[in-house]
Amino acid sequence: MRHTISLLLENEAGALSRVAGLFSARGFNIESLTVAPTEDPTMSRMTLVTRGSDEVIEQITKQLNKLVDVIKLIDLTEGLHIERELMLVKIKADNSEHREEMKRLSDIFRGSIIDVTDDSYTVEMTGTEDKLDAFLGAIEDTLIIEVVRSGVAGIGRGDRSLRA
Amino acid sequence: MAKEKETLTGAEILVRCLQAENVDFMFGYPGGAVLHIYDALFKQDKVRHILVRHEQAAVHAADGYARATGRPGVVLVTSGPGATNAVTGIATAYMDSIPLVVITGQVPTSLIGNDAFQEVDAVGITRPCVKHNFLVNDVKDLAITIKKAFYIANSGRPGPVVIDVPKDVTANMVEFDYPETIDMRSYKPVVNGHPGQIRKAVDLILAAKRPMIYTGGGVVLGNASEALTGFVHLLQYPITQTLMGLGSFPATDPLFLGMLGMHGTYEANMAMHECDLLIAVGARFDDRVTGDLKKFCPHAKIIHIDVDPASISKNVRVDLPIVGAVEPVLRDLISVIRETGKQPEKEAVNSWWDQINKWRDKDCLNYNRHSEFIKPQYVIEKLWEITHGDAYVTSDVGQHQMFAAQFYKFTKPRRWINSGGLGTMGFGLPAAMGVKLAYPDEQVVCITGEASIQMCIQELSTCKQFDLPLKIINLNNRFMGMVRQWQEMFYDRRYSHTYMDAIPDFVKLAESYGHIGMRIEKPDEVEGALKEMLAMKDRLVFMDFIIDREENVYPMVAAGKGQHEMVLASDREQV
Ligand SMILES: Cc1ncc(C[n+]2csc(CCOP(=O)(O)OP(=O)(O)O)c2C)c(N)n1
Numbered sequence: 132m133r134h135t136i137s138l139l140l141e142n143e144a145g146a147l148s149r150v151a152g153l154f155s156a157r158g159f160n161i162e163s164l165t166v167a168p169t170e171d172p173t174m175s176r177m178t179l180v181t182r183g184s185d186e187v188i189e190q191i192t193k194q195l196n197k198l199v200d201v202i203k204l205i206d207l208t209e210g211l212h213i214e215r216e217l218m219l220v221k222i223k224a225d226n227s228e229h230r231e232e233m234k235r236l237s238d239i240f241r242g243s244i245i246d247v248t249d250d251s252y253t254v255e256m257t258g259t260e261d262k263l264d265a266f267l268g269a270i271e272d273t274l275i276i277e278v279v280r281s282g283v284a285g286i287g288r289g290d291r292s293l294r295a
Numbered sequence: 296m297a298k299e300k301e302t303l304t305g306a307e308i309l310v311r312c313l314q315a316e317n318v319d320f321m322f323g324y325p326g327g328a329v330l331h332i333y334d335a336l337f338k339q340d341k342v343r344h345i346l347v348r349h350e351q352a353a354v355h356a357a358d359g360y361a362r363a364t365g366r367p368g369v370v371l372v373t374s375g376p377g378a379t380n381a382v383t384g385i386a387t388a389y390m391d392s393i394p395l396v397v398i399t400g401q402v403p404t405s406l407i408g409n410d411a412f413q414e415v416d417a418v419g420i421t422r423p424c425v426k427h428n429f430l431v432n433d434v435k436d437l438a439i440t441i442k443k444a445f446y447i448a449n450s451g452r453p454g455p456v457v458i459d460v461p462k463d464v465t466a467n468m469v470e471f472d473y474p475e476t477i478d479m480r481s482y483k484p485v486v487n488g489h490p491g492q493i494r495k496a497v498d499l500i501l502a503a504k505r506p507m508i509y510t511g512g513g514v515v516l517g518n519a520s521e522a523l524t525g526f527v528h529l530l531q532y533p534i535t536q537t538l539m540g541l542g543s544f545p546a547t548d549p550l551f552l553g554m555l556g557m558h559g560t561y562e563a564n565m566a567m568h569e570c571d572l573l574i575a576v577g578a579r580f581d582d583r584v585t586g587d588l589k590k591f592c593p594h595a596k597i598i599h600i601d602v603d604p605a606s607i608s609k610n611v612r613v614d615l616p617i618v619g620a621v622e623p624v625l626r627d628l629i630s631v632i633r634e635t636g637k638q639p640e641k642e643a644v645n646s647w648w649d650q651i652n653k654w655r656d657k658d659c660l661n662y663n664r665h666s667e668f669i670k671p672q673y674v675i676e677k678l679w680e681i682t683h684g685d686a687y688v689t690s691d692v693g694q695h696q697m698f699a700a701q702f703y704k705f706t707k708p709r710r711w712i713n714s715g716g717l718g719t720m721g722f723g724l725p726a727a728m729g730v731k732l733a734y735p736d737e738q739v740v741c742i743t744g745e746a747s748i749q750m751c752i753q754e755l756s757t758c759k760q761f762d763l764p765l766k767i768i769n770l771n772n773r774f775m776g777m778v779r780q781w782q783e784m785f786y787d788r789r790y791s792h793t794y795m796d797a798i799p800d801f802v803k804l805a806e807s808y809g810h811i812g813m814r815i816e817k818p819d820e821v822e823g824a825l826k827e828m829l830a831m832k833d834r835l836v837f838m839d840f841i842i843d844r845e846e847n848v849y850p851m852v853a854a855g856k857g858q859h860e861m862v863l864a865s866d867r868e869q870v
Contacts, residue, residue: 141481144430145418156423186608193605199427199447202481295480 134188135214135285137293138177138195139202142168146200159191163282174202174295178285202295211288217281218256218263223274225250240266251276300472305434305465306331312441314341315473318369320360320732322353326373327413328400331465345732345761348753350377352725354384358393359689359726362712364733365518367394367448374400375413383719385455386424390716391539392516394453396444403463404432417459426454434467442477451484452603453516488619488627496598496615497631499572504643506532507570509555512539513577513601513621520708522625529629530639533651535563537578539715542705556584557852558697561659561861566651567592568859575599577621580610590857600624659850659863660701668843669818671695671770675702677822678768681829686738687730689713691723691747694776697848699742721750728754731763745771745798755808758835766828767837769801772844780847805837816841
């Protein structure tokens, strides 16, 4: 099953490579990983998307918790939570038909066109992984020039929060 | 009035920190990146530096010291090759959860990343085999980093910590301030077990009909030997131990079934297979213990006590986990059992013992006592007898290690010192040096094989320099015996590259290092020679026992088999 794990870690050199190294050394898979400092610059917040059986996920969370740099961790998937991902897509838009179509699609998915040239549009979009996948699925492959995705960032709903 | 703080160099601060941690020995080898530190060491005499002949040995020696004393071992090596040579030692300590603080020199901060002379990314190379590591970028952080390193190394589940110190950091100056205590928000090891879990465990324990206690290195590391012995005696349940656990319950006690696992006893492995309750304490269900996981303890509910939550349900699904240091948890179990006023299921447990005693009757460790060749088992048996089971015994890796584990009946913890997790040949001799330095008045014996001993043989020179009268028992079968045994059993006796040609004359070799060498070739010379060896209290004695070439270690659970599917010595004799 897919799990979204959220971590608070010391903002130390090497903390990220400890997490990445743990996954490769133990044969766990990472689908995406995002990390940046929090409002307290000594801490970073990481969101990690992985897949595995219940046993594997249990090991992943335990092994992550064991890392000396990890302050706290929650498996967001265990409760109500929100996930968002940012995507930037550069799309061929070199005739009026394509331009029309891309504008319309982008509106439907509530993206915004943030850069325009004679033959391309760049669309910015945030949403769940599924939504971004759906948007890409709706565009003909040959029209996609470049896709940049941030990976998932997640947060618990309501009172559920991860604080040091 | 607050004492005025001194301004010192990083090197001086480093040495002061070690003094503050009461480090009496440090094992190391100099080089360019650590010269300031060596200079600071030169100017004091509280921390004694032991100069080894290879950095791997420095780490093993510190490791042996740590295993014997429970205090962290300390190592100092230079950058580049110094650090890479230390890696095998660090990984060895990591796999067995041994507390070490390893200081590696690094090129100056201005050169890091430039492929400078003798630069390696020590933090990167050691990351997967340390509990934690640090690169100190600023002399201001040095003291606090050392404080953290000692704290991390020897708390919770212990392990090695590496501190990489660039040369300029050891030259730069700052006010010295060593914190008394340390609190890390990201690292808070659990100590006490959850009371609810402990009560549930007691219910299971008292209801068991075929109980089995299985304990590992965690009991030794957690100084829980007394608590364990009390727990087992209170219940009168059978107990088995892993290779790493030996000594934390007296092997001479009738409740002890011997070691379990790949070369465990018949009774221990059978009792594991047939038990209805397994109480695992400070053990990690290693594959050498469990055999095929699908066949492991098929009838048992499992209680697992461990300080490391990640050990629990890693390999084997556990029914009742208790996270905590094993010592307080065992004490809590004892007092809750007493409080209930209940007794174990006497009748059921008695008939369980009847069954176990039938398995015991197989006498699975028996060997041919009438051979014309020296049997390795016999040498260890005699050694045990004449040292009254009281020696500190280190070993290397191979058949000799298994024979030592099977035949030297340890009755005290921290006396059996070997590389279990990584299985590092070359460990035995340097580890024995660390033990002897810690306990100069104790008998320290290294049991080894002619292949293993050659992996760190250069340390005979260190032993001469620092006057370490070790006793080395070389069980010389002219084969990499353990590998040959596998080739005999699984490769139709194709002994590919396991025969050692051109073995040195160990007697002369020992003599050339300034020690005493003896060669023993006949069974009836064994006892006398061992006594002679022990009488030479002040000398290192290298005993080269020319033993039966093709003796095997039995019982054996072949890889991929269930614990109950053992090959016994008697099976081979029939072949
Ligand atoms: C550094 C290292 N290399 C290889 C091995 C694999 N290995 C395990 S036991 C063994 C043979 C050991 O031979 P010896 O020291 O003579 O002991 P014996 O088994 O004959 O008692 C080997 C090569 C190892 N454990 N460690």
